[in-house]
Amino acid sequence: MKDMRILERDVDATAIKISARDVQVFYGDNHAIKDVNVEIQDKTVTAFIGPSGCGKSTFLRCLNRMNDTIDVCRVEGDISIDGEDIYDKRVDPVQLRAKVGMVFQKPNPFPKSIYDNVAYGPRIHGLAQSKADLDTIVEKSLRSAAIWDEVKDRLTAPGTGLSGGQQQRLCIARAIATQPEVLLMDEPCSALDPIATAQIEELIDELRQNYSVVIVTHSMQQAARVSQKTAFFHLGNLVEYGETGTIFTNPEDPRTESYITGRIG
Amino acid sequence: MTDASLPSSSENRERVSLMAPDARTQKRKAAERRFRMYGIAGIATGIFFLIVLLVSIVSSGAGAFQQTFITVSVYLDPAKLDKNGNRNLEEISKVSTFGYTPLIQQALFDKVQENGIETPLEKSKDMKALISASAAAQIRDVVISNPDLIGETVDFRILASSRVDGYLKGRVQREDVARDKNIDAEHLDLVDALQPFGIIEKTFNMDFITGADASESRAESAGIGVAMIGSFFMMLVVLVLSLPIGVAASIYLEEFAPKNRWTDLIEVNIANLAAVPSIVFGILGLAVFIQFMHLPQSAPLVGGLVLTLMTLPTIIISTRASLKAVPPSIRDAALGVGASKMQSVFHHVLPLAAPGILTGTIIGLAQALGETAPLLLIGMVGFIASNAPDGIASGLLDPNSAMPAQIYEWAKRADPAFYERAWGGIIILLGFLISMNTIAVILRRRFERRW
Numbered sequence: 001m002k003d004m005r006i007l008e009r010d011v012d013a014t015a016i017k018i019s020a021r022d023v024q025v026f027y028g029d030n031h032a033i034k035d036v037n038v039e040i041q042d043k044t045v046t047a048f049i050g051p052s053g054c055g056k057s058t059f060l061r062c063l064n065r066m067n068d069t070i071d072v073c074r075v076e077g078d079i080s081i082d083g084e085d086i087y088d089k090r091v092d093p094v095q096l097r098a099k100v101g102m103v104f105q106k107p108n109p110f111p112k113s114i115y116d117n118v119a120y121g122p123r124i125h126g127l128a129q130s131k132a133d134l135d136t137i138v139e140k141s142l143r144s145a146a147i148w149d150e151v152k153d154r155l156t157a158p159g160t161g162l163s164g165g166q167q168q169r170l171c172i173a174r175a176i177a178t179q180p181e182v183l184l185m186d187e188p189c190s191a192l193d194p195i196a197t198a199q200i201e202e203l204i205d206e207l208r209q210n211y212s213v214v215i216v217t218h219s220m221q222q223a224a225r226v227s228q229k230t231a232f233f234h235l236g237n238l239v240e241y242g243e244t245g246t247i248f249t250n251p252e253d254p255r256t257e258s259y260i261t262g263r264i265g
Numbered sequence: 266m267t268d269a270s271l272p273s274s275s276e277n278r279e280r281v282s283l284m285a286p287d288a289r290t291q292k293r294k295a296a297e298r299r300f301r302m303y304g305i306a307g308i309a310t311g312i313f314f315l316i317v318l319l320v321s322i323v324s325s326g327a328g329a330f331q332q333t334f335i336t337v338s339v340y341l342d343p344a345k346l347d348k349n350g351n352r353n354l355e356e357i358s359k360v361s362t363f364g365y366t367p368l369i370q371q372a373l374f375d376k377v378q379e380n381g382i383e384t385p386l387e388k389s390k391d392m393k394a395l396i397s398a399s400a401a402a403q404i405r406d407v408v409i410s411n412p413d414l415i416g417e418t419v420d421f422r423i424l425a426s427s428r429v430d431g432y433l434k435g436r437v438q439r440e441d442v443a444r445d446k447n448i449d450a451e452h453l454d455l456v457d458a459l460q461p462f463g464i465i466e467k468t469f470n471m472d473f474i475t476g477a478d479a480s481e482s483r484a485e486s487a488g489i490g491v492a493m494i495g496s497f498f499m500m501l502v503v504l505v506l507s508l509p510i511g512v513a514a515s516i517y518l519e520e521f522a523p524k525n526r527w528t529d530l531i532e533v534n535i536a537n538l539a540a541v542p543s544i545v546f547g548i549l550g551l552a553v554f555i556q557f558m559h560l561p562q563s564a565p566l567v568g569g570l571v572l573t574l575m576t577l578p579t580i581i582i583s584t585r586a587s588l589k590a591v592p593p594s595i596r597d598a599a600l601g602v603g604a605s606k607m608q609s610v611f612h613h614v615l616p617l618a619a620p621g622i623l624t625g626t627i628i629g630l631a632q633a634l635g636e637t638a639p640l641l642l643i644g645m646v647g648f649i650a651s652n653a654p655d656g657i658a659s660g661l662l663d664p665n666s667a668m669p670a671q672i673y674e675w676a677k678r679a680d681p682a683f684y685e686r687a688w689g690g691i692i693i694l695l696g697f698l699i700s701m702n703t704i705a706v707i708l709r710r711r712f713e714r715r716w
Contacts, residue, residue: 098603
């Protein structure tokens with residue numbers, strides 16, 4: 001986090017990675033997401049902020065079709081990644097999720113060794129031709145997740161034995177081991193202490209160079225620190241979406257302003 | 266924040282010393298004390314009855330593990346066993362056990378004379394009451410397997426009759442003998458006299474554990490071994506069928522099936538099936554497997570099928586519970602890296618649920634092992650008097666018995682010697698159940714909570 005001067009933060013606007021058009025999500029009769037239109041850029045950190053229950057996590061889970069696992073959940077509208085509709089009948093969610101990695105709120109490493117945690121994705125997707133290949137992928141992923149130095153001597157130790165912050169970085173390593181293009185993070189720091197949070201935030205900033213990162217966060221400070229673009233959700237609506245600097249200093253919508261200044265939420 | 270509606274606490278309230286508990290607190294404490302007493306009383310009652318049960322089982326059943334044997338030197342008289350003297354096996358086989366009985370009686374009689382024991386019993390035939398009817402068969406088997414022994418004097422350890430055995434174990438009292446046609450007071454005197462010479466002695470009885478059942482008149486040679494093999498084959502069938510079916514059904518219901526009215530109905534029915542009395546499964550098995558499918562009666566295969574039906578609900582319920590206990594975050598994690606539903610279940614959820622599934626299976630098996638009622642209905646009470654391997658040649662389809670059914674059979678018989686054997690059988694059955702449950706506990710302890 002080189003600068004806290006969010007107004008001057010340069011957004012090197014590149015290609016659009018994910019675009020959502022008129023997305024509606026229903027949980028049974030409950031209309032959870034209403035008419036969301038958003039365009040998420042490549043090699044950018046996009047933060048979703050908003051009060052609890054506003055639908056930001058729900059929308060995030062639409063982006064890799066994790067909502068498919070919930071029986072009563074129904075998604076309408078178009079979401080496309082690189083111009084391809086991910087809700088098309090021909091799309092296999094399994095393949096999609098290899099391309100769109102996800103990190104969850106609570107660190108959830110598999111109860112296996114650190115090595116196996118990271119190697120699992122590449123194994124099931126056949127990304128490694130040999131053991132040496134796999135070793136390389138594991139090391140690379142752990143290095144990119146900034147945890148390699150801490151675990152390189154105990155790759156066979158169980159992943160559940162690490163501290164909370166280390167576990168979360170292990171989960172990030174696991175998510176990037178499948179070489180995704182988009183990384184979704186659902187409140188990745190909410191279960192962590194401030195020091196671990198700072199480490200993860202630094203990591204997110206580095207990951208931006210290679211991935212399009214979408215992060216849901218409860219903490220406005222965090223959104224301000226790590227993101228270039230911010231989307232504010234309220235009661236299932238996308239209220240405002242724009243550059244982080246603008247949202248935090250000069251929001252257009254009065255609701256955004258109320259939330260930013262702490263009057264609602 | 267306004268709290269004007271709340272009563273201001275400090276003013277109206279009387280100041281109470283912390284040193285003296287007020288009435289309300291004392292009442293609460295008394296209630297707690299009473300509750301603890303109820304708990305302790307409940308546990309004490311349970312332990313008391315458990316001890317009574319164990320003591321009565323062990324004291325009644327321990328006798329079955331000991332048996333009275335008589336050591337005799339039998340002269341295998343060629344004149345009786347091989348009249349033509351040509352050692353032809355076929356001709357030797359024609360001599361039935363009745364041909365051997367006099368030889369044994371003579372041998373024991375000689376032994377009595379040899380040791381100078383005085384007895385009013387003057388004929389060798391009077392020895393009959395001391396010797397088990399199965400002794401002749403024992404010696405005949407030895408002679409047939411080795412005809413060269415004919416003409417020699419061979420030492421044998423033969424079973425004493427069940428009356429003699431009972432006398433040594435305290436089951437048969439002298440007062441009872443007056444009304445007993447099978448044995449007289451003189452016989453008991455003789456038994457007393459023979460004991461110091463080591464001719465009659467009570468030793469550990471392996472044959473009870475490994476042997477076959479015997480007819481009503483020779484309780485002394487009955488064993489539970491064959492029934493144990495029958496139980497083993499049934500458990501094999503139960504394990505092979507109910508584990509895969511149960512686990513597959515639970516995985517489908519828990520992980521894949523849509524949650525709708527039909528799956529709810531199935532769930533309720535599985536829970537109900539677990540509570541159905543086992544004899545109902547016996548009737549079902551009788552109707553379906555024997556009367557409709559014409560599978561053989563008394564076969565461990567049929568017994569295993571019936572017990573599978575009975576065990577399935579137990580396994581399904583415990584498997585579903587342990588699948589449910591796996592945190593959903595593990596499933597999310599697997600799906601999140603792009604595992605398919607199936608991969609997430611088989612690579613992550615199932616290994617974590619395995620200890621719970623194993624525990625449930627073992628407990629289900631232990632339940633099935635002790636089940637009697639359905640076996641009676643499908644005739645799993647075969648009377649198999651020959652030892653393994655004769656009686657179990659084709660295993661699953663040959664008639665056999667099972668341990669609990671065998672115990673029930675023995676308990677029904679008139680001779681008190683069988684009663685003792687029934688208790689002995691219970692000890693063995695309990696031994697199996699306790700060891701199975703211990704394994705279940707150890708497995709659970711060892712593999713539980715790895716996340």
